[in-house]
Amino acid sequence: MAIELKDLTKRSDNYSQWFNDLVVKADLAEQSAVRGCMVIKPYGYAIWEKMQQQLDRMFKETGAQNAYFPLLIPKSFFSREAEHVKGFAKECAVVTHYRLRASEDGNSVEVDPSARLEEELIIRPTSETIIWNTYKNWIKSWRDLPLMCNQWCNVMRWEMRTRPFLRTSEFLWQEGHTAHATREEAEAEAKKMLEVYAKFAEEWMAVPVVCGVKSETERFAGALDTYTIEAMMQDGKALQSGTSHFLGQNFAKSFDVTFLNKENKAEYVWATSWGVSTRLIGALIMTHSDDNGLVLPPKLAPIQVVIIPIGKAGEQMQAIADKLQPVVEQLRKAGITVKYDDVDNKRPGFKFADYELKGVPVRIVMGGRDLESNTVEIMRRDTLEKETIGFEGLAEHVISVLDDMQANIFKKALDYRNARIYECNDYEEFKQRVKEGGFFLCHWDGTEETETRIKEDTQATIRCIPYGFEQTEGVDMVSGKPAKHRVIIARSY
Amino acid sequence: MAIELKDLTKRSDNYSQWFNDLVVKADLAEQSAVRGCMVIKPYGYAIWEKMQQQLDRMFKETGAQNAYFPLLIPKSFFSREAEHVKGFAKECAVVTHYRLRASEDGNSVEVDPSARLEEELIIRPTSETIIWNTYKNWIKSWRDLPLMCNQWCNVMRWEMRTRPFLRTSEFLWQEGHTAHATREEAEAEAKKMLEVYAKFAEEWMAVPVVCGVKSETERFAGALDTYTIEAMMQDGKALQSGTSHFLGQNFAKSFDVTFLNKENKAEYVWATSWGVSTRLIGALIMTHSDDNGLVLPPKLAPIQVVIIPIGKAGEQMQAIADKLQPVVEQLRKAGITVKYDDVDNKRPGFKFADYELKGVPVRIVMGGRDLESNTVEIMRRDTLEKETIGFEGLAEHVISVLDDMQANIFKKALDYRNARIYECNDYEEFKQRVKEGGFFLCHWDGTEETETRIKEDTQATIRCIPYGFEQTEGVDMVSGKPAKHRVIIARSY
Known part of the structure; x- marks a missing residue:
């Protein structure tokens, strides 16, 4: 692994x-x-x-x-709303029969042709x-x-x-x-x-x-x-x-x-x-997420905190467990999902990599030395920062790390995005830059013609007429016609 | 309504x-x-x-x-397990095509014959x-x-x-x-x-x-x-x-x-x-449930308590609401789902019948007279019993009524069922009595032959070899052959 x-x-x-x-x-x-x-x-x-x-x-x-x-859904329902059928008919799974039968050689099954539906049924696309x-x-x-x-x-x-x-x-x-x-x-x-x-x-x-x-x-x-x-x-x-x-x-x-x-x-x-x-x-x-694997927002992570004790089976592991048990209980009481992973058929290094890969927000490790110093090591998944701290207020600290991580990854994503929203007024420049990604705020004349041309030239599409941006009238960068507002243009999934 | x-x-x-x-x-x-x-x-x-x-x-x-x-599921998967295909092939919805197209007159859609799947797909029956x-x-x-x-x-x-x-x-x-x-x-x-x-x-x-x-x-x-x-x-x-x-x-x-x-x-x-x-x-x-409608176990009822204030719009309704609000809050705090129904476009009689029909376990009514006497009327759905009580400990009482109702409807159903489990050793008697319903505990010789005959004669089937009943060996009532245990035979849905 x-x-x-x-x-x-x-x-x-x-x-x-x-x-x-x-x-x-x-x-x-x-x-x-x-x-x-x-x-x-x-x-x-x-x-x-x-x-x-x-x-x-x-x-x-x-x-x-x-x-x-x-x-x-009965096939005929799709014909009722003219636009709707155009949008969905091309990609429908169609049920035509309601029975199978044994094939003649008895080794497989085939569709029973006598069990054809009067009207075909479509598996809902919506x-x-x-x-x-x-x-x-x-x-x-x-x-x-x-x-x-x-x-x-x-x-x-x-x-x-x-x-x-x-x-x-x-x-x-x-x-x-x-x-x-x-x-x-x-x-x-x-x-x-x-x-x-x-x-x-x-x-x-x-x-x-x-x-x-x-x-x-x-x-x-x-x-x-x-x-x-x-x-x-x-x-x-x-x-x-x-x-x-x-x-x-x-x-x-x-x-x-x-x-x-x-x-x-x-x-x-x-x-x-x-x-x-x-x-x-x-x-x-x-x-x-990053090159080490998933990074999950704490609020949606299936496991929010993983605790990995490292020690010799027997007395030492028991001593570590005794120290950690109250922390587990405090966290669970606070509604945090905690996994205490003491299975002994996987090595710590494997566990570390695996939980990083799976994006568990906080990892707590306690080994023999920690036992002596009465500390644990905490690592947060977003920054991979580690800290060694004592047991006093540990659960509260873990909760604050989770909160901080939730806020931090949002801010990081927001900064990343905001740095890649560009106003652009020149089509040649746009065609070059759009390949690198980003949201392009461009004036648009409102015509399908312009939209199609942009798509054909660059594979980018108008994502939306955005809210929350100050809008001014201007000139469409493609057609040179007047434009009421800017739209966001980008390549998309 | x-x-x-x-x-x-x-x-x-x-x-x-x-x-x-x-x-x-x-x-x-x-x-x-x-x-x-x-x-x-x-x-x-x-x-x-x-x-x-x-x-x-x-x-x-x-x-x-x-x-x-x-x-x-690919059709061929069903042939892999011989018994499985026999059980499910007869009743399968089969997807054969993946596209519709406009019909020639443009007014409807039809299956596109060129979009036939190489292997048909079955909508999972399991x-x-x-x-x-x-x-x-x-x-x-x-x-x-x-x-x-x-x-x-x-x-x-x-x-x-x-x-x-x-x-x-x-x-x-x-x-x-x-x-x-x-x-x-x-x-x-x-x-x-x-x-x-x-x-x-x-x-x-x-x-x-x-x-x-x-x-x-x-x-x-x-x-x-x-x-x-x-x-x-x-x-x-x-x-x-x-x-x-x-x-x-x-x-x-x-x-x-x-x-x-x-x-x-x-x-x-x-x-x-x-x-x-x-x-x-x-x-x-x-x-x-009964002839008035649903009876729902409190633990699964979408609305566990409905409160219906009855009074003149304005001051009187407000006075009633003021009295009931703390009860609503106490119940909700205890995890009880409460509906406070003061909509004025439906008459109380309609509301009573409707909540009975829908099986709401507890109904609380407070009218003008209750306001004077500082009481409410409580009705429980299972017995339709009403009682008029004061506000002291009201929420706790309602919770105990819900608990009691949960236990009571179980007991009622259990008594009903237990009174209809019969030991039966005579096939003629069985054929007569099974029409009236009930679970019949009968010795069975273990053969499919006997099972089929019972089904053909009476539409009843062997429901199971039950646990929790003392079993003795005996004689199959149909075949006269030795039988290791009794089974439950009944008509079923």
Whole structure:
């Protein structure tokens, strides 16, 4: 394993390979026997569970409730909303039969041709259609609104090029679907959920994000507006990390969902949807981790503190354990997840490398000499700084290190990103510099033509019209036409 | 709604219709647009979430970790384990294509025939095959064992006759899959997980269960032994509520999963799998509920206490609220979920009926007269008993009522069931009596022949060879042959 760790590609050598290596070596996920579908291993899944718990709490605080809608969607539902079908039809897994039978030689199974479905069913790539078909029966009057449901589930998009966590054919996500009486309320909901995502990204994942609104070409299929949080990875590329859509009345009209307003008149319902996925784990990895392995934000680390006693089996190990036991208990009482690793079939050096690889935020080591001096050695994963300290106030100190690390890795990522946001007014300069990564704040004339040209010339796309930047009118660097504001352009995952 | 409630079929009129009505009227679930697939509505899903939380805790205490494996399984995997394919091939949803395209007239979508998969993929009906194909890479040495993973997910079995929660084409469940070095360890694991399920059923769901082992015909496809918990519904029918399988080395052999033992010799791994599903919600409903609606065990009720103030808007409502606020806070501090329902667009009578229908364990009402006398009225859902009491120690009293209700509905269900377990030695008598429901303890000669005859004659099946009953040898009531023990025979869902 120590040898395997050495094999972790360096970020400077090949960032993409480093990512792929790390996902496997840190036991987060691996490729499965099914093209484009990954197995999320226990350590990776534990991160997802921690994310889910916090997000779920935040969703419920906004009044959303969880529910569950079917995995399979009748094919005809996709034709109902014209834009939606264009966006998703190309990449659908289609169920056509409902039975297998033994092959003639009896050695294998084959599809039973007599068990063909009358109408094919699609594995959900997203659930707007089936949910709005259901909401039709749930919404009658203004009293039934707002209706705010979320579901945690798997979805399937038949991607041709896949990468673990970033783009997989099947992925886990949550999708919120809300119904409102007015346009204003729905727009406010879409924006509020974007704020929830931004707060989660920054305060829990320690990943700084730019909030903004997508250009028309980059919108969700069927939305009037798509709001996004965009994070910058260590290679300067953007990663779209969560989106929230204002869907107008499009789905309500397609599925005929009306409500009686207070004046007893029928109106179409206003909609939003919003989602984040296991892609967030990709964002975590590519924001914080280093050539030694994962660096995890303490708030989401499955193991927050690992304690490794080093001594001779028997009396010495027992003496060390006796010293450390109260610290373990104090930390656990404070809600910290502690692993006390005294298994004797792995050497300390192996353990050190392995926990570094896995991004455990704080490591506490106590050996024979520490026993004499009544101290322990603490190492924090972000800076790899070590300190030797006594037992007085040890638990409190560890907690403050965790807090400090959470704040520190956020600041580090923020500084890194802010140093790579550039205003740019010259297309030739842009074409050169965009290869190196970074977010480019450029004036845009608002046309699809310009957008397409930038993409064709540089593979970069308009990530969003950002919030939180002072905007001035100007001149589009590509077309020379007047532009109302700057947008963020970047290469992206 | 009050009118709708009246329409709830009485159990004595039509038990099956009562169940279907209740699922819809209590807002638990409804039929979806996809045959045999249900929508689990927020109230129903909230019960499932409470179940998940507790089960997940119990699984983790045994050392199991969560993970996630792909939804789709290559068709060929099913042929690898001979028994397994027989059990599941008949009812599989098969993905054959990965793209749709616009139809010629442009008004609808159709399957793109050029996007046919080389090998069809099956939506998992259960995941032994794909998981053991993965475990092959995870298990090398005895040090990697035991390996204990669980996943919470959706599965699909193409059932012809479906009923909400009891039998649906898609359902939610958890499936644990463990790998062990020895037969003894695997058998012990399978039995331990059955105990976990029994404990959960009895202590959390308040549903008494008989633990036992299945006959060969009723075993999971590919198992050497299937352990089961069997609950009795109010109509005397059995509901298989959870199963745990000792899989021997069958899957290890089919997927070539070996480990090096301490003597450095390769051995096949021993396996178990175990699962419970949203079917548990069906068990809950049919064990406790009555003609007024749901009766939920307090430990799993999404709302444990509802407080309904009744008064004139303004000063009086405020005075009532002031009195009740400290009680709400005390209860919430004690971890009780409280809903304070002062919405004024529904009448008290409607609210009473609705919360009864939804099975909220405790209702507290405070009106104008109570304000004068400084009292509240408490009603408990199981007995519908009301009492008027003062504020002194109110929160503690409510908590004790919840505890008492949890114990009381278990005892009621246990007494009901125990009164319907019959020893029976005469097949003619059995054939008559089994129609009325109940668990029949009968000697069985161990042959499939007898089993089949009983099923053909009476639709009843051998539920299990039960634990916890004193067993004596005897004579099979059907064949007259010698029998080693009694089994439980019953009609079932």
